[in-house]
Amino acid sequence: MKTHIQARLDIFIQNLDIAIESHLDDPDFTVKKLLRAAGVSRTDLHRKLACSVGMSTTEYLRHKRIQKAAHLLMNRPEWCICQVAMEVGFHSPSYFTQRFREVFGVCPLAYRGEVLVLEHT
Numbered sequence: 526m527k528t529h530i531q532a533r534l535d536i537f538i539q540n541l542d543i544a545i546e547s548h549l550d551d552p553d554f555t556v557k558k559l560l561r562a563a564g565v566s567r568t569d570l571h572r573k574l575a576c577s578v579g580m581s582t583t584e585y586l587r588h589k590r591i592q593k594a595a596h597l598l599m600n601r602p603e604w605c606i607c608q609v610a611m612e613v614g615f616h617s618p619s620y621f622t623q624r625f626r627e628v629f630g631v632c633p634l635a636y637r638g639e640v641l642v643l644e645h646t
Contacts, residue, residue: 534577537563541570545589552614556582590614591628594621598637606633 544562548554556567559582563570567582574585590613597609604612610621610633625633 534573537573538577542589545586546593549590549593549613550611552611552616554586554614556586559586587624588628591625594625594633595629595636598633602637609633 541559541563544559545554548558548562560567560570565573571582574580574582578585580588594609594613597604597612601609606622607618610618613621615621615624622632625636629636631639
């Protein structure tokens with residue numbers, strides 16, 4: 526059974542995710558803008574994220590962008606990697622590829638190929 530505090534933290538994270546999702550395609554949606562959208566201080570947001578997901582605010586924002594990119598790679602096979610990168614707010618396709626590889630261990634193109642192969646087996 527969740528405590529009242531944990532339930533409130535879960536709701537806060539859900540609302541934070543909604544704010545992030547609605548701005549993912551904006552490469553200028555930074556931590557500073559996220560703080561305004563969340564209505565909390567940098568310290569408070571960092572503490573809440575560290576407690577609930579074990580990430581800093583910057584890491585969490587990047588994580589959400591990369592997760593959305595993985596979803597797009599699976600569901601938009603007609604999109605090139607540059608389109609996916611821009612759709613999730615990365616200015617540079619090479620930086621996007623670097624960050625994507627850190628999370629999934631493969632470049633976005635290889636990830637897309639692996640997912641498509643797995644779906645057809």
